[in-house]
Amino acid sequence: xxPKLNLAYFSPLPPQHTGVADYSAGLLSYLRKHADLTLFxxxxxxxxxxxxxxxxxxxxxxxxxxxxxxxxxxxxxGNNRHHEAIYDLARRYPGVVVxxxxxLHPYLADRxxxxxxxxxxxxxxxxxxxxxxxxxxxxxxxxxxxRLDHAFPLNDRLLDLSLGIIVHNQTVATDCRQRRPGVxxxxxxxxxxQHGATSRRDELxxxxxxxxxxxxxxxxxxxQMPLFMETFARIHEAWPQTRLLITGEIVNQEVDVAGLxxxxxxxxxxxxxxxxxxxxxxxxxxxxxxxxxxxxxxxxGETSGTTLLALALARPVVLFDHGWYGELPAxxxxxxxxxxxxxxxxxxxxxxxxxxxxxxxxxxxxxxxxETCDPDSVAAAYIAFINQVLLRPTAATTHSPAQ
Amino acid sequence: xxxxxxxxxxxxxxxxxHFQGTPLISRLREAWASVAARWMVRAVVQQQNEFNHLxxxxxxxxxxxIIAQDKDTTQLRHDxxxxxxxxxxxxxxxxxxxxxxxxxxxxx
Numbered sequence: 089x090x091p092k093l094n095l096a097y098f099s100p101l102p103p104q105h106t107g108v109a110d111y112s113a114g115l116l117s118y119l120r121k122h123a124d125l126t127l128f129x130x131x132x133x134x135x136x137x138x139x140x141x142x143x144x145x146x147x148x149x150x151x152x153x154x155x156x157x158x159x160x161x162x163x164x165x166g167n168n169r170h171h172e173a174i175y176d177l178a179r180r181y182p183g184v185v186v187x188x189x190x191x192l193h194p195y196l197a198d199r200x201x202x203x204x205x206x207x208x209x210x211x212x213x214x215x216x217x218x219x220x221x222x223x224x225x226x227x228x229x230x231x232x233x234x235r236l237d238h239a240f241p242l243n244d245r246l247l248d249l250s251l252g253i254i255v256h257n258q259t260v261a262t263d264c265r266q267r268r269p270g271v272x273x274x275x276x277x278x279x280x281x282q283h284g285a286t287s288r289r290d291e292l293x294x295x296x297x298x299x300x301x302x303x304x305x306x307x308x309x310x311x312q313m314p315l316f317m318e319t320f321a322r323i324h325e326a327w328p329q330t331r332l333l334i335t336g337e338i339v340n341q342e343v344d345v346a347g348l349x350x351x352x353x354x355x356x357x358x359x360x361x362x363x364x365x366x367x368x369x370x371x372x373x374x375x376x377x378x379x380x381x382x383x384x385x386x387x388x389g390e391t392s393g394t395t396l397l398a399l400a401l402a403r404p405v406v407l408f409d410h411g412w413y414g415e416l417p418a419x420x421x422x423x424x425x426x427x428x429x430x431x432x433x434x435x436x437x438x439x440x441x442x443x444x445x446x447x448x449x450x451x452x453x454x455x456x457x458x459e460t461c462d463p464d465s466v467a468a469a470y471i472a473f474i475n476q477v478l479l480r481p482t483a484a485t486t487h488s489p490a491q
Numbered sequence: 492x493x494x495x496x497x498x499x500x501x502x503x504x505x506x507x508x509h510f511q512g513t514p515l516i517s518r519l520r521e522a523w524a525s526v527a528a529r530w531m532v533r534a535v536v537q538q539q540n541e542f543n544h545l546x547x548x549x550x551x552x553x554x555x556x557i558i559a560q561d562k563d564t565t566q567l568r569h570d571x572x573x574x575x576x577x578x579x580x581x582x583x584x585x586x587x588x589x590x591x592x593x594x595x596x597x598x599x
Binding site: 091155156158159160179181182183211214215218219222223226227230232245248249250251477478479480 | 497498499551554555557558561562565566568569572573575576577578579580583587
């Protein structure tokens with residue numbers, strides 16, 4: 089019988105404020121049924137105590153000396169500094185990379201600016217684009233062109249190095265295959281654990297008849313808050329019984345939410361909870377809304393865990409129709425053309441005036457998540473792909489990952 | 492996006508400096524330079540420009556070779572990771588075989 093996989097696992101973990109930390113915390117409990125897991129993090133002392141009880145946790149710096157004990161390493165790579173040490177190690181000791189964002193360019197450009205070290209950034213642009221990349225990097229350095237964050241993903245080296253790449257959606261898989269046709273890649277859906285949640289509507293002291301529109305998750309510039317707030321202001325003017333509930337942390341002060349609320353005079357119509365640390369409270373606030381608006385432009389190739397949680401709670405979500413958001417079946421959400429304010433207005437108007445449509449979409453959304461995001465199937469797909477990458481015979485009980 | 496010109500390349504050619512100041516002073520300085528320095532300096536500038544252009548080409552060549560080596564190193568690191576993973580798998584298989592052999596020997 090094939091022994092269990094022994095995996096070194098690299099990911100941000102709670103209480104770090106990033107969606108990947110929550111994702112990993114959930115995934116680990118399903119992966120452990122199939123594999124022995126040792127976690128490597130920047131600061132083991134800072135990891136959530138419940139995880140410390142369940143898994144051996146070592147500092148990332150200890151991995152090089154221990155690496156031959158493991159079948160391979162699983163690196164969760166995303167587009168922010170929580171993944172910095174992980175990214176560096178994935179380059180030094182390649183393994184299986186879970187690519188949460190297709191575009192790593194913004195992270196690399198930010199890192200170059202923060203560390204005042206331009207060379208690694210120029211190196212990655214050169215790796216991706218050859219001599220043209222060096223020319224572009226110098227143009228960026230000299231301020232002759234704006235940042236190139238969405239012109240080049242700068243994931244090329246990771247694609248070349250890694251033993252295998254796991255992504256959560258077809259859009260990113262297609263893009264990766266176009267850049268590197270030979271890459272071993274598996275599309276494994278984002279999982280969702282089915283949660284119960286209780287509405288906290290009573291705490292808001294809003295009249296019973298109001299329709300609550302929700303906005304959840306980390307607030308970054310690509311959430312397009314100015315467009316959303318402007319549209320909500322128009323909606324609220326036409327339907328004064330609408331309210332807006334905003335739950336989530338503003339990242340790096342990228343967006344002036346309070347300023348936008350003030351600019352449109354929406355103080356009485358908007359409630360901002362700020363960052364909610366525990367997931368149950370987050371879900372309870374999500375269940376408080378009648379429907380959600382979750383806009384991203386540009387998309388970094390991410391699959392939105394926040395959106396999936398909302399779908400699992402049978403809440404309709406208004407989304408821009410691109411990237412992974414465009415892959416969702418049309419009957420489980422409300423997709424609008426990217427940055428189309430008229431379509432966004434119509435979507436919000438339709439959902440707030442048609443409660444039966446909200447129920448219909450919500451039910452279909454919940455069914456979709458139940459069928460496609462089962463955590464046991466996701467964990468089994470991870471193991472099957474890693475076995476395949478390592479040329480290990482696949483156990484009969486595991487599922488083949490989508491190719 | 493701006494024109495695809497390499498900044499280094501665009502700076503490689505030295506341009507003649509024009510004197511600033513009142514028209515009379517400028518004309519006097521230009522006249523003096525054309526008598527005293529222009530023909531000597533022009534030859535030096537030409538030499539410097541030729542050198543600069545060769546230097547830019549050489550730097551581009553160095554860049555191209557660094558990029559090629561970076562790609563080779565990356566490919567090698569990938570290959571090494573594959574070999575390491577197979578080494579680990581083979582070691583685990585050997586351990587299993589040794590355990591089986593041990594059991595069989597004890598049974599015999």
